[in-house]
Amino acid sequence: MILVTLISTVSMTLVVFIFSNVVKNASLYDPYWSVIPIIIVLEWIFIYKNFALNVILLFVAILVWGTRLTYNWWKN
Numbered sequence: 001m002i003l004v005t006l007i008s009t010v011s012m013t014l015v016v017f018i019f020s021n022v023v024k025n026a027s028l029y030d031p032y033w034s035v036i037p038i039i040i041v042l043e044w045i046f047i048y049k050n051f052a053l054n055v056i057l058l059f060v061a062i063l064v065w066g067t068r069l070t071y072n073w074w075k076n
């Protein structure tokens with residue numbers, strides 16, 4: 001699962017990188033990198049069925065961080 005996540009994340013990073021070069025706007029990374037960690041951690045929680053308190057607290061921290069970044073990107 002970690003290898004699949006690595007390959008898909010690198011692939012999507014390349015897609016975002018290429019597209020941002022085409023449109024000459026490097027800020028396209030901002031919404032991607034503020035949302036994708038939330039999705040990855042949530043996916044891993046459900047795939048591995050690990051609902052331990054420390055895992056949930058880690059997810060909440062990443063959710064708050066990603067939400068803050070997304071909000072800052074959106075309001076600017």
